[in-house]
Ligand code: PEP
C-alpha cells in the first residue's frame with residue numbers, strides 16, 4: 001500500500017506518520033519524488049483501512065494498493081526513473097554508460113592495460129572478476145584478494161570506477177573500495193547474500209539468473225532495496241533455453257518489460273548472453289535500440305589466451321570499433337555514451 005502525501009508537508013509530519021506505522025509493527029519507506037512524496041507500507045497490511053487513513057490523516061492526499069509482489073522497486077511506488085551516479089558515470093534516461101574489462105583479472109599488467117584502452121574508447125566503468133563462479137572446480141577460480149588489489153591499481157591509474165563480483169558474505173570486508181558490487185547470475189537467489197549486500201551501502205549490479213523469471217529478478221532487487229540499498233542496476237545476461245548454438249538466449253523483451261514495471265536502470269550483457277564474440281556488437285546495438293540503460297561487455301587484450309570466457313571476449317580493437325559505432329547511434333536514441 002502506498003500513501004501519496006500532500007504537497008508541502010514537513011519532515012516532522014512525515015516522521016510522525018512513519019513512526020505511527022512502525023509502532024504497529026509495519027515498515028514505512030519514504031520515497032521522495034519530484035511531484036510528491038510517497039510512503040510505502042510493507043508488512044501485513046490486511047488490517048489497514050486505507051480509506052479511513054486518507055480520511056483521518058491530514059497529510060495524506062490519496063492511497064493506492066500495490067498489487068505486485070515487489071513493492072519498493074515497482075513503478076507504482078516510484079514513477080520516476082532512479083538515476084545512479086558512480087564515480088563519473090551516470091545511469092539516466094539520457095546516458096548509456098558502457099562497463100567493460102576482462103572476465104577475470106589475470107595480472108596487474110593485463111587489467112591496467114585493458115583499463116587504459118577501454119577508457120580511451122569511452123567506457124565509463126571497469127569490470128573484472130577476482131572471485132569467479134566456475135562450473136568446474138578445476139577451472140581458474142580467480143586471483144581473489146590479489147585480483148581486487150590489481151583492480152584498485154587500475155582504478156587509480158585510470159579513474160574508472162570498478163565493478164566486481166562478490167560470491168559470499170565473508171568477502172564483504174574486502175569490498176570496501178569497490179564501487180559497484182556485482183551479484184552474479186548464479187547467486188541471484190542467494191537470499192542471505194542479497195540481504196547482506198543490501199546493507200553495504202554500495203551500488204549493486206544484479207544479474208538475472210540463468211533460469212529465473214523477470215518477476216524473480218524483481219523480487220531479488222526487492223530484497224536488496226528492503227535492506228536499504230537504493231542504487232541497483234539490473235542486468236539481463238541471457239537465459240537458458242533449448243537453443244544450443246548460443247551460450248544463452250538474450251531476452252530483450254525482459255529489458256523492455258523490466259523498465260515498464262520498475263524504476264531501476266536495466267543494462268544488457270551481450271557477452272554472457274551470446275558466448276560468441278561476433279554476436280556481441282550487433283546485440284549491443286539491439287540493446288541500445290530497445291531502450292536499455294547501458295551495457296556490460298567483456299574485453300581482453302589477447303582473447304585466445306584468456307583464462308576465462310575468451311570466446312565471447314572482444315579484443316581491444318573490436319571494442320574500439322563497437323564504441324565508435326555506439327557513439328554515432330546513441331544520440332539518435334537521445335543518449336550519450
Ligand atoms: C561475469 O560477469 O563474469 C559472470 C560470471 O556473469 P554471470 O553471473 O552473468 O554468468
Ligand code: MN
Pocket residue numbers: 103104272298308309
Ligand atoms: Mn565471464
